[in-house]
Amino acid sequence: MSLLELRAVDKIFGGLHAVRGVSFQVEKGAIFGLIGPNGAGKTTLFNVITGVYTPEHGQILFEGRNIAGLKPALIAERGVARTFQNIRIFRTMTVAENVMVAGHHLHKASIADAMLRTRSYERDEQALTKRAQELLEVLGLAELAHEVAGSLPYGSQRRLEIARGLMLSPQLLLLDEPAAGMNSQEARTLNEQIRFLRDQLGLTVILVEHNMAVVMNVCETIHVVDHGETIAQGTPAEIKSHPKVLAAYLGEEQPGNQALA
Amino acid sequence: MRALIRFGIAALILLAIYGLEFGVEAAFTEYVQRIILLAGINVILAVGLNLINGTTGQFSIGHAGFMAVGAYGAAFVGVKLAPPVHGALGSGPLADAVVFNVALLVGALFAGISGLIVGMPSLRLRGDYLAVVTLGFGEIIRILFNNATFLGSATGYSGDDPSGLPAYTNFFWVFAWATAIVTLIHNLTFSQTGRSLTAIREDEIAAEAMATPTTRLKVTAFAISAATAGVAGGLFAHMQAGVRPEDFRFERSIDMIVMIIVGGLGSISGAILGGIFVAVSLELMRDLQQYRLVLYALLLIVIMIVRPEGLLGTRELHHLLRRKKTAKPATPTESA
Numbered sequence: 001m002s003l004l005e006l007r008a009v010d011k012i013f014g015g016l017h018a019v020r021g022v023s024f025q026v027e028k029g030a031i032f033g034l035i036g037p038n039g040a041g042k043t044t045l046f047n048v049i050t051g052v053y054t055p056e057h058g059q060i061l062f063e064g065r066n067i068a069g070l071k072p073a074l075i076a077e078r079g080v081a082r083t084f085q086n087i088r089i090f091r092t093m094t095v096a097e098n099v100m101v102a103g104h105h106l107h108k109a110s111i112a113d114a115m116l117r118t119r120s121y122e123r124d125e126q127a128l129t130k131r132a133q134e135l136l137e138v139l140g141l142a143e144l145a146h147e148v149a150g151s152l153p154y155g156s157q158r159r160l161e162i163a164r165g166l167m168l169s170p171q172l173l174l175l176d177e178p179a180a181g182m183n184s185q186e187a188r189t190l191n192e193q194i195r196f197l198r199d200q201l202g203l204t205v206i207l208v209e210h211n212m213a214v215v216m217n218v219c220e221t222i223h224v225v226d227h228g229e230t231i232a233q234g235t236p237a238e239i240k241s242h243p244k245v246l247a248a249y250l251g252e253e254q255p256g257n258q259a260l261a
Numbered sequence: 262m263r264a265l266i267r268f269g270i271a272a273l274i275l276l277a278i279y280g281l282e283f284g285v286e287a288a289f290t291e292y293v294q295r296i297i298l299l300a301g302i303n304v305i306l307a308v309g310l311n312l313i314n315g316t317t318g319q320f321s322i323g324h325a326g327f328m329a330v331g332a333y334g335a336a337f338v339g340v341k342l343a344p345p346v347h348g349a350l351g352s353g354p355l356a357d358a359v360v361f362n363v364a365l366l367v368g369a370l371f372a373g374i375s376g377l378i379v380g381m382p383s384l385r386l387r388g389d390y391l392a393v394v395t396l397g398f399g400e401i402i403r404i405l406f407n408n409a410t411f412l413g414s415a416t417g418y419s420g421d422d423p424s425g426l427p428a429y430t431n432f433f434w435v436f437a438w439a440t441a442i443v444t445l446i447h448n449l450t451f452s453q454t455g456r457s458l459t460a461i462r463e464d465e466i467a468a469e470a471m472a473t474p475t476t477r478l479k480v481t482a483f484a485i486s487a488a489t490a491g492v493a494g495g496l497f498a499h500m501q502a503g504v505r506p507e508d509f510r511f512e513r514s515i516d517m518i519v520m521i522i523v524g525g526l527g528s529i530s531g532a533i534l535g536g537i538f539v540a541v542s543l544e545l546m547r548d549l550q551q552y553r554l555v556l557y558a559l560l561l562i563v564i565m566i567v568r569p570e571g572l573l574g575t576r577e578l579h580h581l582l583r584r585k586k587t588a589k590p591a592t593p594t595e596s597a
Contacts, residue, residue, distance in 0.1 A: 050470060076472035088467035090460045092575060100453065101460045102471035107453040111481060114452035115445040119263075121452070128453065168472055 001064050003028040003204050004049070004172055009058035009068075011041075011048050011228075018044045019055070020228040026172075026221075031198055032206045033219030035239075037248055041228040042208040043085055046174050050082050051075040062172070077105065081165030082174040085208070087157050091150030095141055095160055098149050099132040102167035106131060132167065138201075139163040139193065155186045159193070166197075172204045173197065179211040187211055191218045216240065224248070275437055282432040294432070296544050298500060301435035302493045303536030305442050307520035308529055309489025314518070315527035315575075316450055317482050318462030319384060320392045323399030324490050324517050327372040329509035330402060331491025332498035333412055335368030339427070339499065340420040361429040365438070365495040372491025373484045375402075380483035385476050387465050391483075399514055407506040417505030425502025435496055442489050447529050449485070458482055462527075490517075512554060516543070519557050522564065525571030530578035535571075 002025040011019040019041045026032045034042050047053045049060055051072040060068040067075050076082075081102075090098050106128050113121040136142045139159040144152060149160060158178055165173055175194070179187045191214060197203045209215045215222065216236040224232040224239060226248040232239060239245055285294060310324050342360050350356040375398075383394040412418040419425040449455055460468040461475050469475050498504040520539045524531025546553050564571065 052466065052470075072466075072469040073472050073474055076470055082470055084467065084470075088464045088470075090463035090467065092463060093456065093459055097456050097459075101456050101468065101473065103453070104457070104472050104474075109453075111449065111454050114454050115448045117448055125453065164471060 002026055002061075003030075003063060004206070005059075005061040006045075006049075007059040007061070009045070009048060009060065010056045011044055011053055012056050018228050019048065019225075021058070022225060022228070022230055023058075024223050024230070024233065026204060026206060028171075028204055029198060029202065030204055030221060031194060031219050032204070033215045033222040033236075034206060034208045034225070035210075035215055035222060036225040036231075040225045040248075042225060043176055044228075045225070046082060046176055046206075046208060049075075049174065050080055076102075076168055076170075079168070079171035080174065081168045081170035081172070083158065083161035083165055083176055083178060085176040085180070087154075087161060089149045089157055089160055089164070091148075093149055094146050095136065095149050095152065096129070096132050096145040098160055099135055099164050099167050100128050102164050103128045103131060105169070132163075135163045135166045138166070138196070140189075154181045155183075158182070159190075162193070162197075166201070166203075170203065172206065174206045174208075176208045177210060178207070179209055179214045182211075184213070187214050190214065194218050274440060275433075278436045278440070279433055281436070285432050295500070296540055298430060298432065298435050298496075299543075300537045300540035301432075301439045302496050302500075303516075303520060303540045304439045304533050305489055305493040305496070305536075306517050307524065307532035307536035307539075308443050308446050309486045309493070310517050311521045311524075311527065311529060311532040312446055312450065312458075312489075313483050313486040315521055315525075315532070316455060316462065317458040317479060319479055319483065320389065321395040321483070321486070321514075322392050322518060323395030323397070323511075323514050324487070325509040325511065325513035326395070326399035326402040327375060327487040327490035328494035328497070328513065329406060329504075329506070330375050331365075331368035331372040331488075331494030332504045332509070333368075333406060333418060333494075334371035334491065335364040335495030336418055336420065336426055336498040336504050337412065338367045339364035339429070339495075340422075343427070357427070357429060361434065361499065364499075365492055368495035368498075369488040369491040372494065373488035376484040376487025377480065379487075380480040384479040384483060395514075396511075399509070399511060403506045403509050406509075413503070415506060417503040417508075419503030426499055426504075428499060428501075430496050430499040438492055438496065442492065443529065443533065446485075446489070450529060454478065454481075459527075515554065515557060519561065522561060522571055525573035525575065527575035528571070528573040528577055531571055531573035531576075534573070 004026040006023050008021045008023055009019055010021060022045065034045065036042050048055045051070050054069040059066050062078060062080060067078065090101065107124045109121040109124045133142060133145065136145055139162055141156060141159055141163060144156065152160065179190055182190060194205055195218065198205055207215065207219060219236060222234065222236055222239045223230065224245050231244045231248055232242045234242065285297060306328065310321065313319050313321055339360055342363060346356050346360050350359065379394055379398050383390045406412055407415050457468065457473045457478050460473060461479060465475060516539050520535035521532050523538055524535030546556060549556065
């Protein structure tokens with residue numbers, strides 16, 4: 001059984017068929033790339049998977065159960081974490097606090113416990129702080145734990161979003177353009193971090209990315225969408241030379257073009 | 262051991278407030294004492310409102326309604342509870358304390374339940390629905406009390422005794438309650454729940470994606486906020502001979518918003534300062550009563566231009582002091 005399976009998913013906004021009959025399977029432990037030109041429906045697919053949108057048709061099976069139409073918080077609780085294309089960190093909070101927000105499942109103490117600062121509250125708080133610190137170390141942000149998140153450089157904010165997502169102890173991590181705005185050095189570090197997440201933390205990763213150096217390097221399977229429809233799926237080598245992909249990106253078929261290399 | 266220490270600290274604080282009461286009574290005229298009591302009540306109102314408007318970022322502009330529910334609830338329960346309690350405990354200060362505090366708690370409960378009723382439908386949605394609904398609620402409650410004959414209609418409720426409601430409210434009770442509420446709300450704000458509430462304010466979509474039960478937390482925070490306004494209402498009711506619907510007009514909700522904006526939305530110490538500021542400035546502007554909304558509007562405009570984040574922004578006084586202390590020695594950054 002695949003960890004995530006989309007079956008003929010449709011998402012329609014008024015007259016716009018943003019996603020049309022998209023199906024794919026993501027195996028456990030995969031690093032799966034989702035690419036396509038601007039406006040192809042990649043982020044819409046992420047929003048459908050994470051419950052921000054309810055698909056009009058189709059099923060989204062996570063660990064074999066249909067999650068289509070569930071509330072985002074519930075899907076997150078089941079183990080689907082994500083980052084956002086246009087960074088959505090909690091800007092006025094510190095880096096550590098940002099990560100701790102996602103630690104609900106580690107913090108069982110009630111509101112009354114919090115108000116009265118009981119022992120169980122303090123125990124949970126300590127566990128949460130410790131876990132947040134560990135995750136910040138994984139992403140190389142430990143030194144910045146007490147900085148205000150909004151003051152971080154762009155690349156660090158992106159990594160903070162990943163750390164925050166990891167706090168959910170997810171099975172599946174959806175990264176929406178994690179390399180956007182990163183320089184090539186930062187992008188290389190990102191490649192290593194994504195592999196680390198899969199190899200060391202056992203995560204399955206789905207990646208939406210325009211930076212082809214990252215996608216081709218780190219993904220094992222790539223799924224290409226254009227105008228909301230699947231046009232190809234395959235290994236990086238297959239996708240690089242796929243005529244439909246080249247057509248979608250360049251507007252015409254030009255065998256041997258190096259734009260995607 | 263821990264519980265014992267805490268109990269000791271609480272007892273010491275209460276003792277200090279009790280001692281202060283004598284000082285205040287000796288040092289100030291009754292007029293000044295009344296302003297001090299109003300300042301204490303304002304602190305409760307402001308800190309409670311700040312939880313929802315400041316920390317959670319969901320704007321309520323009808324908190325006078327919850328204050329009214331608490332005021333009427335506490336007054337009514339206080340009046341009805343007094344005879345049996347006096348029968349059982351005699352008519353000393355102990356019986357009065359029991360009646361008063363039970364009345365305040367019941368008033369807070371009523372206000373909290375009204376908060377749940379108002380909050381549940383309007384906080385399920387993202388956006389500014391709460392402002393619209395609370396605005397309506399504040400007016401509906403006032404008009405309801407205006408027409409409730411068993412609560413004295415427009416002349417207000419003053420109990421069964423012709424001398425009016427008993428004047429239970431004094432320095433000790435106002436500041437004991439204020440201390441308790443500020444402590445509880447401070448602890449809540451600086452906890453996982455508080456972090457989640459702030460996350461909702463900062464970015465509700467991201468908060469949801471991080472498994473935060475946003476609706477439940479917003480409604481809970483709102484109900485707590487409404488309940489604290491209820492306590493303030495109960496204290497306010499027992500400062501005078503009766504509670505009248507016109508004590509809870511829209512202007513009072515605006516007063517509360519001014520308190521938290523002056524102090525800095527999202528800051529508890531700011532709310533405390535703002536509460537005191539409004540109590541004092543209302544007295545200074547007593548002769549200009551009908552112009553106060555104009556003056557407050559002017560003040561808000563000046564704040565928006567000069568210091569849009571309010572006096573303290575989202576910072577807390579004790580955090581600023583602590584930072585200054587730790588900032589002096591050049592300690593290496595924490596890393597483990």
